[in-house]
Amino acid sequence: MRKCHSLLPVLLGFAVLRSFVGCVDDIEEKERYSSSTLGLLKLLKVEEKFADSLINKADQLGEKFESLRMYLSSVGYELHRSLNEKVQYVSNPINAFSLLRRTHEDLPKWHAYFKEAMGEGDLNILDDLVEKVPNDVDMLSAMHGIQRIEKIYDLKIDDLAQGVLHGVQYNIQLTYRDLIAMGNSMYQQSDYQTAAKWYRVACKRELENADQLLIEILGDPSEHLHRQYIKSLFKYGSTISEPTKSIEEAFIMVQASQEEMDNIMSDLRDPHSDVEVEKELYQVKRRSSNFELGCRGLYRQKTNLVCRYKSTANTFLRLAPLKLEEISLDPFIAMYHEVLYDSEIHELKGQSMNMVNGYASERNGTEIRDTVARYDWWSNTSLVRERINQRIIDMTEFNFSKDEKLQITNYGVGTYFQPHFDYSSDGFETPNITTLGDRLASILFYASEVPQGGATVFPEINVTVFPQKGSMLYWFNLHDDGRPDIRSKHSVCPVINGDRWTLTKWVPMFPQMFSFPCKSKLTQL
Ligand SMILES: *[C@@H]1O[C@H](CO)[C@@H](O)[C@H](O)[C@H]1NC(C)=O
Ligand SMILES: *[C@@H]1O[C@H](CO)[C@@H](O)[C@H](O)[C@H]1NC(C)=O
Ligand SMILES: *[C@@H]1O[C@H](CO)[C@@H](O)[C@H](O)[C@H]1NC(C)=O
Ligand SMILES: *[C@@H]1O[C@H](CO)[C@@H](O)[C@H](O)[C@H]1NC(C)=O
Ligand SMILES: *[C@@H]1O[C@H](CO)[C@@H](O)[C@H](O)[C@H]1NC(C)=O
Secondary structure, three states: OOOOHHHOOOOOOHHHHHHHHHHHHHHHHOOOHHHOHHHHHHHHHHHHHHHHHHHHOHHHHOOHHHHHHHHHHHOOOOOOOOHHHHHHHHHOHHHHHHHHHHHHHHHHHHHHHHHHHHOOOOOHHHHHHHOOOOOHHHHHHHHHHHHHHHHHOOOOHHHHHOOEEOOEEOOOOOOHHHHHHHHHHHHHOOOHHHHHHHHHHHHHOOOOOOOHHHHHHHOOOOOOHHHHHHHHHHHHHHHHOOOOHHHHHHHHHHHOOHHHHHHHHHHHHOHHHHHHHHHHHHHOOOOOOHHHHHHOOOOOOOOOOOEEEEOOOOHHHHHOOEEEEEEEOOOOEEEEEOOOOHHHHHHHHHOOOOOEOOOOEEEOOEEEEOOOOEEEEEOOOOHHHHHHHHHHHHHHOOOOOOOOOEEEEEOOOOOOEEEEOOOHHHOOOOOOHHHHOOEEEEEEEEOOOOOEEOOEEEOOOOEEEOOOOOOEEEEEOEOOOOOEOHHHOEEEOOEEEOOOEEEEEEEEOHHHOOOOOOOHHHHOO
């Protein structure tokens, strides 16, 4: 494993991720927990093992253990959750973010504390666990994920902090330390407006647990909070009024005495001025992109579409007619319902435990699609895979072998796919393109319910499809004559709350030449 951690400056935004190109191997080797719920479950296990080993030694630890107990209860730590409860826990971005932050920041501090208190030897298992905490890149991805959820769904940070996600109130909230971590990250990315929003909500909270020992172990996050909040407000304020003044003002703020700071802070705390500040901070808004409107489910409903049973195509469908829902007629997009069974989903997840980490793909040094989901090629021969392939062949009459691979994807904290095309001129390496041709069609099975977010959006034609467990969506990427159809541009919105699993199959063009002289045969069925 090459070492490149020294290259890691503090969290600095996407620029940092790019500068990592030189040690990609290292990133890929390291867990990227934030990229999938599957990864987050692994991280939860690390934290549980860590806490459990200490709980087992509670007697020996005596009163030192009391701080840990208090900490665990303040972060909502619960022993012995069932797998289902764990999945639900990490499927919520607030829990997932908190988990990443506390294992990234706090766990190593607990480790150091107990090592020192207990001496070497007795707590060796903790040494292995502390090696497994999320690295800076992972932490940054999670922060970008939260930021993305906030921007794409136009959430108010006050709501997000309180556990209100796109209108749904959850019984959890971001902790004081989480809020400050978000503020710091935004500040370091020079987004002072958003930084001030996070700091503002943090300032309204108290440290949940002001236990002196706990502060000694974990540090006092309040120390710089007020200064940072005031600096962000000044910097943001001066960028909207007098851009050149910002550096100067900030400099003055850095110099300001504690007394001056306290005075400004008590002014800011006054409810009247807080309302003003809030207004200022939320006044300037970006215009939403069409993609974002799609993610929020705001496109106008299409009319003249039907849902029907399809049974005419072949023997298979005559025996078992399937529910087909038209999504769009031109270009043709449709969804089959109830075509992937729970037992199959169970097996495909079981076979995916060792999926590789997702990452942002690059072509020629620029990020072309930012996906940090985790994916794997389902390449092991298995009866279930053959059955699913055969079902696609029966449903669509495409020509491919039932032994072919399928791609499995699982999403994490705010992970998504930017709008992109599946055909090769978008810069992707399409396997066997010279022998098999470009990707004529894309087939996507939804292998989980996603309570909030995670839609598939076609922004060129204003179509949004929300995942429905067991359904299969398919569309064409090419025109009849093989030219790319730009209307096939699509993207995956970040999941707000949920564990999103999909199964993808791309259908290459050449083998369809005889069975599909032109695709109108299919679309006119
Ligand atoms: C797939 O095959 C590889 C190699 O034989 C094996 O290590 C792996 O466990 C298999 N995966 C599943 C899910 O069976
Ligand atoms: C990538 O860069 C190379 C040379 O720098 C160029 O030949 C190639 O066309 C580029 N590919 C894309 C997809 O832009
Ligand atoms: C696709 O390419 C791989 C090697 O790159 C080869 O092993 C495989 O046989 C090819 N498949 C087809 C259908 O041509
Ligand atoms: C899609 O919706 C946007 C507004 O959200 C509208 O401006 C645009 O014309 C629509 N495009 C299509 C193809 O309907
Ligand atoms: C199906 O695809 C294979 C190549 O993958 C090709 O040899 C065969 O002719 C195709 N069958 C039909 C009916 O088009």
